[in-house]
Amino acid sequence: MQSAPLILVSPSTDEKGAEFYDYSISLSETYLDALTQAGGLPLVLPCAPSPKIIAEYVRRVDGIMITGGDDIQPELYCDPVPPELRKTLGRNDAVRDLLETLLVKEAFAQQKPLLAICRGHQILNITLGGTLYVDIPSQVKTKINHSRLKHKDRVVHEVHLEADSLIARIFGKSTIQVNSSHHQAVQKLAKPLRVTGRAPDGIIEALELRPEDAGLMPYLLAVQFHPERLVRGHPEFVELFRSFTEACAVHRGRVS
Secondary structure (H helix, E strand, O other): OOOOOEEEEOOEEEOOOOOOOOOEEEOOHHHHHHHHHOOOEEEEOOOOOOHHHHHHHHHHOOEEEEOOOOEOOHHHOOOOOOHHHHOOOOOEOHHHHHHHHHHHHHHHHHOOOEEEEOHHHHHHHHHOOOOEEOOHHHHOOOOOOOEOHHHOOOOOEEEEEOOOOHHHHHHOOOEEEEOOEOOOEEOOOOOOEEEEEEOOOOOEEEEEEOHHHHHHOOOEEEEOOOHHHOOOOOHHHHHHHHHHHHHHHHHHHHHO
């Protein structure tokens, strides 16, 4: 029996952890449960932004998943930051930003399958040269509330999918219903990426590689919503994770 593909998962960070109240990592079990249910074996990455350490981790795994969490330093994509927008920002952590920037670059360098969720979707776009809306309510005219934090595991709006996209093939339909827990979103798109899913107000909800850049990675999918929180109530979302873990298994078979 073939062993499960090993998936490297980036964690959130805390200024004061549960044990000694020092700098720590944390991660919702929903990410790990979704990967396990889809046939993957998750491995949580320590928050140690050393290029050598990250390169070694990426060498040893079959795929990488970048998770959600706090805001990203706005100086990475918007400098100077207008004072009225700076007021909208939540906690951000330069150490985690560096960790995941290095992780994206190493995933591309070693051509390992990559799945990016919410904040991960955003850091992917920034790392490749794109920008974000600092705050959707302040910068986008929309009637959709994208920060439905009390409904993290419920569907709250539609996403329209491009017919020729990976994500449309995964779900077998052109429209899906998703949850929404963010106040920032992709603004300027990084050059290697294309939009494959949008909310009705135009906010970008899914990214993949452009056809002409498909050779850069064996698999890349980024989503702004949180599929891991929908798996229990909406089982079709496990197919997104299964698509990823199967790509990781195929990639491992090619390089082993």
